[in-house]
Amino acid sequence: MAAAAPAIEVPAPRDTVAAKVLRALATAPLQIFLAVLGVLWLVPTFGLFITSILPASAFTSKGWWQIFSHPSTATFANYSALFHNSGLTKALETTAYIAVGNTVIVVVLGAMAAYAFAWLDFPGRDWVFIGVIGLLVVPLQMALIPMFKLYDIFGIYDTLIGIILFHVAFGLPFAIFLLRNFFVGIPKDILESARIDGANEFVIFLRLIMPLGLPAIASLAIFQFLWTWNDLLVALVFGQNVQPITVWIAGQLREFGTSIDIIAPASFLSLLVPLVVFFSFQRYFVQGLLAGSVK
Amino acid sequence: MSTAGGITAEPPVEAAPPPTAEPGRLGRWLTNGVFLTPALLLLVVWMLYPLVYTIIRSFFGQNGYLGAWVGIDNYKSLFVPFNLSNPLLVAIKNNAIWVAVVPALVTSIGLIFAVLTERVRWSVAFKTVVFLPMAISAFATGVTWRIMYQQDPNLGALNALSRSVSSVIHSPGVLQDAAPSSAAITGSPQTGYVLKTPLHPGSVAHLGLTAIPPDAVPGGAKQAVDPAAKPGDIVGVVWRDFKPGGGKPGVVESQEVGLPGVSVQLRSSAGKTVQSATTSSDGTFDFSKVPAGSYETAIGASTFRKPFAGYGWLGPKLITPSLIIAYIWIWAGFSMVVIAAGLSAMPRDVLEAARTDGATEWQTFRRVTVPLLLPVLSVVFITMIINVLKVFDLVFALAPQSTQADANVIALAMWRVAFGGQNNFGAGSAIAVFLFLLVIPVLALNIRRFKRDV
Numbered sequence: 072m073a074a075a076a077p078a079i080e081v082p083a084p085r086d087t088v089a090a091k092v093l094r095a096l097a098t099a100p101l102q103i104f105l106a107v108l109g110v111l112w113l114v115p116t117f118g119l120f121i122t123s124i125l126p127a128s129a130f131t132s133k134g135w136w137q138i139f140s141h142p143s144t145a146t147f148a149n150y151s152a153l154f155h156n157s158g159l160t161k162a163l164e165t166t167a168y169i170a171v172g173n174t175v176i177v178v179v180l181g182a183m184a185a186y187a188f189a190w191l192d193f194p195g196r197d198w199v200f201i202g203v204i205g206l207l208v209v210p211l212q213m214a215l216i217p218m219f220k221l222y223d224i225f226g227i228y229d230t231l232i233g234i235i236l237f238h239v240a241f242g243l244p245f246a247i248f249l250l251r252n253f254f255v256g257i258p259k260d261i262l263e264s265a266r267i268d269g270a271n272e273f274v275i276f277l278r279l280i281m282p283l284g285l286p287a288i289a290s291l292a293i294f295q296f297l298w299t300w301n302d303l304l305v306a307l308v309f310g311q312n313v314q315p316i317t318v319w320i321a322g323q324l325r326e327f328g329t330s331i332d333i334i335a336p337a338s339f340l341s342l343l344v345p346l347v348v349f350f351s352f353q354r355y356f357v358q359g360l361l362a363g364s365v366k
Numbered sequence: 367m368s369t370a371g372g373i374t375a376e377p378p379v380e381a382a383p384p385p386t387a388e389p390g391r392l393g394r395w396l397t398n399g400v401f402l403t404p405a406l407l408l409l410v411v412w413m414l415y416p417l418v419y420t421i422i423r424s425f426f427g428q429n430g431y432l433g434a435w436v437g438i439d440n441y442k443s444l445f446v447p448f449n450l451s452n453p454l455l456v457a458i459k460n461n462a463i464w465v466a467v468v469p470a471l472v473t474s475i476g477l478i479f480a481v482l483t484e485r486v487r488w489s490v491a492f493k494t495v496v497f498l499p500m501a502i503s504a505f506a507t508g509v510t511w512r513i514m515y516q517q518d519p520n521l522g523a524l525n526a527l528s529r530s531v532s533s534v535i536h537s538p539g540v541l542q543d544a545a546p547s548s549a550a551i552t553g554s555p556q557t558g559y560v561l562k563t564p565l566h567p568g569s570v571a572h573l574g575l576t577a578i579p580p581d582a583v584p585g586g587a588k589q590a591v592d593p594a595a596k597p598g599d600i601v602g603v604v605w606r607d608f609k610p611g612g613g614k615p616g617v618v619e620s621q622e623v624g625l626p627g628v629s630v631q632l633r634s635s636a637g638k639t640v641q642s643a644t645t646s647s648d649g650t651f652d653f654s655k656v657p658a659g660s661y662e663t664a665i666g667a668s669t670f671r672k673p674f675a676g677y678g679w680l681g682p683k684l685i686t687p688s689l690i691i692a693y694i695w696i697w698a699g700f701s702m703v704v705i706a707a708g709l710s711a712m713p714r715d716v717l718e719a720a721r722t723d724g725a726t727e728w729q730t731f732r733r734v735t736v737p738l739l740l741p742v743l744s745v746v747f748i749t750m751i752i753n754v755l756k757v758f759d760l761v762f763a764l765a766p767q768s769t770q771a772d773a774n775v776i777a778l779a780m781w782r783v784a785f786g787g788q789n790n791f792g793a794g795s796a797i798a799v800f801l802f803l804l805v806i807p808v809l810a811l812n813i814r815r816f817k818r819d820v
Contacts, residue, residue, distance in 0.1 A: 102486055109495045115695065116498070118523055119510040134521050135513070184405035193398045199406075204816050206413050208805045210756050212780045212798040214416035216423060216791050220431060221411075240412030243405050272397050301503030303759045304777075308785055317505040317759075325767060327512065338509040342502040349501035353494070356501075360700065361707050 116342075123149060123339045127332035149336040159337055162319035166341070168231055169315055170300040173238040177295045178288055180239065181246025186276050188247065189254035190262060200251065206244040214241070215308050222309060229311045237309060238299045246291050249362055253287035254280060290359025293352050297345050316341040417802075424795035433792055440796035453771055454797065457779035460686050464693075464757060464775065469750035471694055473743055476701025480709055481731065483702070493706065497699030504696065508763025511692040515679035515764075525676035532674045539671035540584045540627050547574035547607035548616040555670035560633070561663045567656045570595050571602030571663040574616055575625065578606050583623060590624035591648040600656050602663060604628045605649040624649020628669050635660045642666075682772035685765050689773060693760055697753070701746045708742030709735070748808055755804050776801050 121135040124145045129137065138145060153159050187193070188200045218237060219228070227233035257280065265275050281288070303317040310318060320337050323330045349356060424440050427433035444454045479496060483489035499507060516522030519529040546552070546559050551573065553559040561571055570593060583606060590605035604625045605618055613619050625645060632641040632653045640661075643651040679688040716738070720730045736743070758777040765773035774782070776797060784794025 098485060101482060105482060105486060105492050109492050112495050112498070112695070114523065115507075115510045115514050115692075116502070118513055119506075122513050130521065132520070134516075134523060134526055136523065136526070180405045180408070183401045187398055187401035191398055191401060193394075193402075201813055201816060203409070204812055205809050206409060207812060208752055208809045209413060209417065210777070210798065210801045210805060212756075212777055213420050213802050214412060215780075216784055216795055216798070217416035217419040218412065219785075221415075236408065237412060240408040243409060244413075247405065272401070276401075297501060301505065301759075303503070303505045303762060304781065307781070317503060320505070320509065321763065324509075324763065327766065331513075334509055335513070338506045342506045345501040345503070346498070349498070357497075357703055357707075361704060 119335055120339055121145075122331065123335035125149075125332075127329060130331045131328060149332045150340075153333065153336050153340070156333075158314075158319060159316075159333075159340075162314050162316045163340070165231070165313055166300055166315040166317075169234055169238065169302075169306070170296050172231070172235040173242065173299040174292050174295040176235065176239045177242040177246050178292050181243055181291065182250050182281065182284065182288060183276070184243070185247045185250035185254055186272075186280050188251045189257075190275075190280075191272065200247075203244050203247050207248060209244075211237075211241050211305065215304075219308060228309060229313050231313055234306055234309050234313065234315075237305050238295075238302065241305075242295050242298065246295070249291055249359065250284060250287055252362065253284055257283050286355065286358065287362065289352065289355040290362065293348060293356050294359050296348060297356075300341075300345055420795045420798050420802075423791060424799045425792075427792045428790045436792060440793045441800070443793055444796065444800060453774060454779055454783075454793075456771065457774040457776050460773065461755065461757075461775045463686055464690065464754045465751060467690055468693060468697075468754045469747045471690075472697045472701045472750050473705075473747045475694065475698045476703075476705045476746060477736075477739070477743065479698065479702040480706040481735070483706065484709060493699070493703060497703055499696045500699050502696075504757075504759035505763045507692055507696055508760050511688070511695075512680065512764050512766075515688055517676040517678055517680065519674060519676045522676060522679070524679060525674075528677060529674040536668070536671060536674075538673040539667075539669045541575065541578060541582065541625065541669050542672050543577055543579075543582065544575040544670060545577040547576040550616070553664070555672075556667055558631075558667040558670070559665045563662075564635070564660045565600050565663060566660060567598050567600060567658060568595050569600055571600065572616055572618070573602060573604045573630070573663065573665060574607030574618075575604065575665075576606070576608050576615075578608070578625075584625060584627050586626055586647050587623040588626075588648045589620065590618045590622050591650055592618040593650045593652075596652070598655055600632060600653045600661060600663070602630070602651055603649045604630060604645045604651070604665065629666045631664045631666055632656065633662045633664055635662070637662075680764075680766055680769060682769050685769045685773040689761055689764055692764060693754075693757065696760075697750065701750070704746050705739065705742055708739050712738050748811065752805055752808055755801060776804075 118135050121138050122130065124147060125135060125138065126144070126146060126148070129135075129144055188196060188203075214237070222228040222233050225233075227236075261279060261283075262275060265279055270278070300315075301317070302315070303321065306313070306315045306318045307321070314322070316337065320334055320341065323334050323337075327334065423432065425435065425437060427436050443452075444458065446452070448455065450456055450459070479492075483492050486492070502510075514523050515525075517525060519525040542555075550563050551559050551561050559573070559575075561573055563571075565571055572592075587606075590603055593601040593603055595601065603618060606623050606625055607613070607615055607618075609619055609621050613622065624647060626647045626649065628645045628649075630643050630645060630651045631639045632643075634640050641653045641656070643653055645651045678684055712735070717730060717734060720734045725733070756777050757775055758781065761770070761773050761775055761778050762781075770778070770782075780794055780797040780801065782788065783790050783797060
């Protein structure tokens with residue numbers, strides 16, 4: 072596919088009208104190719120949405136694209152039924168608690184630790200930080216069995232706080248890594264002059280670091296929010312009655328065909344919130360992604 | 367100076383009191399402690415302790431806090447028996463496929479997208495669309511693609527598309543369920559039916575078929591005609607050998623219709639097709655100027671071809687490729703965005719210099735762009751290896767219960783063994799440690815990269 076690209080470039084990019092037209096024509100195949108690709112990329116999500124507004128009986132007879140020939144089959148009955156389903160509303164509530172709770176705790180604890188690693192002096196600081204980096208890739212499978220046992224002993228199995236704290240712990244290495252790298256870039260003079268003015272570390276942290284670090288904190292918060300909102304595994308292991316939306320839908324998967332009028336709209340609802348977050352904070356999301364992967 | 371508890375009581379920076387003495391040793395320790403302890407405590411309890419415990423636990427049996435010492439048996443169960451009847455080995459095999467295929471594909475697709483979008487004005491729109499799946503949970507993606515992958519071409523979009531393509535290449539046969547009406551005709555719908563009676567120039571072939579519902583009779587069919595023999599030719603008829611209320615098999619009778627549009631082949635005694643013909647509306651066909659010899663006639667398999675029934679995307683054979691396609695749908699956006707950022711950070715003058723020196727676009731891409739992007743490409747590649755090793759949600763949601771064993775991957779196997787019914791914590795721990803061992807090279811790489819940067 073890349074081999075097709077060279078033919079596209081037009082030499083001598085003079086900005087006359089003729090050159091512009093020529094260039095537009097020359098890139099036409101590429102534009103069409105990318106447009107088709109873009110549409111294809113949207114088809115699955117679109118299909119989920121259409122399936123979610125069709126009655127379950129439609130799913131066993133004809134595909135979702137029948138909506139184009141029979142627009143009248145569309146119904147929002149699935150959604151209104153879902154909103155009267157206490158299981159789903161409770162699951163959505165649980166998901167929100169987990170996602171918000173985790174995000175707040177990770178941001179606060181991560182920022183504090185990151186500040187210490189960036190600007191406080193203590194013996195072995197860099198070694199501990201390297202240890203934290205090492206924890207970045209530890210698969211959470213390593214902690215499932217031990218924490219399952221420990222939660223039982225502590226009595227926090229199947230509780231919101233148990234699920235949240237697990238997420239927090241596994242979110243912290245990334246949080247500390249991301250924020251520490253950002254905080255290190257804050258000019259030292261600012262901190263020094265604040266210290267000379269007599270501000271203690273807590274004041275500096277709250278009044279200087281947090282406001283200055285806001286872009287990185289925003290990235291981190293969005294990541295944490297999406298990560299926990301979208302989680303399946305942790306809640307599957309540590310919850311039973313405490314079910315976020317993913318686990319709740321997973322409980323319906325066995326009857327995929329007949330429960331599609333629940334599965335499809337619930338899945339679509341579950342991805343609405345991440346989509347809104349994504350579109351509202353796209354810039355921070357991409358920044359966080361770049362800071363996290365390309366160092 | 368006070369430490370803990372002073373967070374809100376402290377005056378703002380501007381109104382800070384005059385410089386005081388450096389906080390004492392104890393004060394510094396307390397400050398550090400307040401900043402670090404909560405995070406480190408969580409890391410120790412939720413990550414370090416489990417790390418140690420899981421490693422130890424992996425050498426013990428199924429139940430209890432530790433269970434009975436079993437040595438390396440749990441690890442053995444990963445590889446023994448070393449064949450695909452071992453579900454854990456299936457998981458390892460599948461994950462190996464994932465690692466071999468996905469990082470390379472995602473990186474190259476991302477590179478292609480990044481390079482191509484640089485040339486269009488609306489690149490932001492394109493990037494947003496391709497990046498969108500990154501925000502959605504892998505679980506919801508699984509549900510989404512499960513709808514796409516439904517086997518019935520009436521339900522699954524992918525198979526509906528395949529059907530429209532396949533009906534262009536291989537249109538379904540005109541007589542899908544037909545069967546021969548007499549024992550003289552042998553064969554199967556897959557191979558076609560052959561009239562075993564030897565034929566010579568001047569013979570008449572009778573190819574009667576039954577089991578054709580009235581609504582499946584091809585349009586334009588007329589009363590079947592038993593053709594008269596022609597010297598030098600082999601003639602014959604293909605007809606619906608069924609008459610309401612009875613009739614003689616193998617004999618063309620009134621009210622029995624010919625079957626038009628059927629492709630008939632004349633085969634030599636060696637089985638080679640020497641001529642073919644299509645039946646007319648009364649079912650007759652004519653092979654003209656046949657050299658002397660012994661022949662057979664046959665109705666080709668294409669006549670009996672069933673309509674496209676859909677690929678089993680969710681079946682045991684295709685499930686892993688299906689999962690990989692959905693996974694690439696998720697991650698291509700990530701790869702594209704990271705590589706595009708690398709592209710935009712690339713020194714433009716180097717590219718310009720290459721072009722000025724007369725390099726073609728392809729040469730510039732191969733010899734300048736890709737080498738300069740190599741660090742970014744390798745970051746994407748390594749990130750994808752890690753992600754692929756840990757893949758769980760997508761498989762859990764997309765693979766139906768019946769094929770989950772065929773779709774198994776290491777992370778899913780760990781869950782199934784430890785929590786999904788078997789409750790074998792010893793074997794589960796061993797799988798987790800195995801997964802951990804696989805990511806250790808990347809862990810080492812991360813640390814080395816950091817040490818270099820400091």
